[in-house]
Amino acid sequence: MRGPALVAAQHETENTFDPFEADILRRGGGPFMVSPIAASGKRLDSDGQAMNWRLYFCAIAAALSLDVEAALAQLSGHGGPVRALATSADGKSVLSGSFDTSAIRWSLATESAEQVLRFHSDAVNAVSFLADGRMATAGADARIAIWTAGRQQPDEVFEGHRGPIVSLAVSPDGSTLASASWDSTVRLWPLGSGSKRVLEGHSQNVNGVAFTPDGKSLVSVGYDLTLRIWPLVAGSPEVTTLPSPLNAVAVAPDGEIATGGADGWLRLLTAAAKQTGEIQAGSTPIVALAISPDGALIAAASIGGAVSIIDRKARSLVRTLVGPGPPVWSVAFLPDSATLLTGGADGMIRRWNALTGEPIGSSLRGTSADPLAAYAGDHGAEIFRACVACHTLSEKEVPRAGPTLAGLYGRRIASLPGYRFSEALKEMDIVWTPETVAKLFEVGPNTYTPGTKMPEQRIGAPEDRKALTDFLAHATAK
Template sequence: MHKTLAMHLLAAVFLAGATTHGAELRGHGGPVRAISVAPDGKTVATGSFDTRAIIWSLETGEARDVLLFHDGEVSAVAALPNGRFASAGADGRIAIWQTGRAEPALILQGHTGPVADLELSPDGSMLASASWDTTVRLWPLAGGKARVLEGHGANVNALAFLADATLVSAGYDATVIFWPSQAGAAPVRAIMPTPLNTLVRAPGDRLFVGGADGRVRLLDRRGKVQLEVQALRKPVIALAATPDPNYLAVAGIDDGILLLDAMSLSTIRTLDTSGVAVWSLAFAAGGKTLLAGGADHLVREWNIATGERLGAATAGRADPMARYAGNPDAEVFRACVACHTLDPKDGHRAGPTLHGIFGRKIASVPGYHYSPAFRKMDIVWTPETVSALFELGPNAYTPGTKMPEQTISNAEDRAALIRFLQAETRTD
């Protein structure tokens, strides 16, 4: 994978990350490559080309943790037992995170190429990783040496566990391999007509694969194609299945999101993404909504029953910026409210509270865990330095920090942000 950082205009201080309260997540500085929803349905992890993983609350829309560790894009995330998450990507390393901690609780190393996918075993004891080094690895989460599975001839792109813990892998070599959980049992190999990008298990061990030819295929446990459909004109990039046997979501480069009947593969509806490529999909709310990570750096949410894209007005929650209605300066700040509070009583989110920011030395708010790079800097936040942060971008002005790359090129917009912060973050 290429170490690509896509630029995005997100007006925030320290970290952009607003949301329309559970319906639109803004915070990444690059395409959103991976999404994983926790079993409780309340928390979601995302990974991006911007090298960050972010842990979000789906109930409030807050970005709880911004996880800075990887040297390249984060292409895989997975929810783990006991409130933990895993992230992996272009640097080949797998980080295990405990919610609320700024550093990985555990680092798994062994892959010599980018990690493209992570999957948790049905019993929660093993984490599987697929890599472009052509291997699959099984990591015991309780500790111990990883089991290395070799058999692919090219990049391994996707994984899925069947109910009996059989691990299935798919790769650019157009091969699907069923790896039995029993030691010594021979794997089953199936060759498809096209390179494979993604696969997903649906209820009843129905296994779907998505390929470079835009087709979705249903496979049996021997890898035989039982049903297939030309879903997209271009390669299938992402698949997701509801926890019931009803729906399968399919996404690719520029065809929108296709919602299929999971039993017949007939089209139910198309969700309009306005031409934005979708890199990742995950169902939430027990399969009632669909999250989609896009090339425009956002995660959007759709109501599956209606096909409606959710926003503040339809999500049934209050707009956190409603009190500033009519204030044009406030609109520039809208991208900040998920990660930053203005009132010190509201505490910290993914970024520190902005109360009293002007005149404050960088990395000096008590109780907030700053990145090491931030703590070493000698900056005092003033209207001039905050403006410079967004004129130059964090990579240039505060290199090595948690912030996704972002700029505000328009001087009037930067001035509006400063005016708003001066009015709303005063300590007197």
């Protein structure tokens, strides 16, 4: 069954994008982009249009909603989709990375943020706890930051990738950090002494990395349909081609490898890369995987908003955890092997009993309140709806990925304190008024504001542009 067509009202009024048919997410040069790709790995025709990933996250939070009960014990603090999760060895802390460019260390005992880590200039796509208790964050800005708890700045910054970093893995002995990037490479970073290494071989974006339990090999997967097992001492990688582009990989304690594909199938392989089984987790792309510490369960998160719980020994789907509807981008088990954390496009982190499928927590909360509820019936508000996941209308709201629009009119472009703007925007002589905002969406950001991270988007109808600018006039006034 086809999912609902996602219409990005303000951000893209001339195109529709069906996230249930977009088998994979890609990034082109410069802005984040989403391009539909078939399970065969071939890019689908979209009339020459590529959709911005930032737009995708903004619009999907508004456009996708299922009438289901939300999970309990939500950790709410991010201003954008939760792209990554990691748990500490003692199970007391959780590290999350978000599209809002921040990472947060949480206390599960108090269900509160212990520390907010701000360094990256773009989405934080991968996080990890290190063996010594420190933390690693990696982002779409192609950088890795190493943090000590309580410090406001990173201890170290690793640079070298030429594209977004989307996955991290720590070696079993804690001596090495591995990273997967959309520059088609895997890199190994020594956390003490040693030399950096670059592993080349993938022909497209690398989406996941995981060490084998003995620490002698590293597994990587990518859009090129290949799984590669790299010996870390010497020798060439073992390369296996699978039927679908691969978005995620995890390795069980006994060395069995699990991969998640854009076709919704979970495939299992031996440590020698021999396929031993496959399970259909769902009809939409798998975007994240986690294996419980005892090796019994696999959690597979999908772009359709569900998390499939799979019995690894029985090779069967035992239950499906259904969240609020938007994509679930990240999953992680606690050390007890029974508690599962999920992070989604709505910016929430939820806890589940993976053995029963029941949510965990003491109070029930529905999905996030509609920030535009007060503007019911306002046509301009509906045009703006696609942007509510990225932009706030008030400074009192939790910051999101984009700059707040509070006090927009009369403000010079790229002048809002505390937000990182490109140098190109800082040099422009534009003051935001109803006229300049209307012009922005008449000709498109690439023409009106070259160098912007905004997607190429236009609002064709003059009456729609007028409705939007009128709405912003009263909704953003201080």
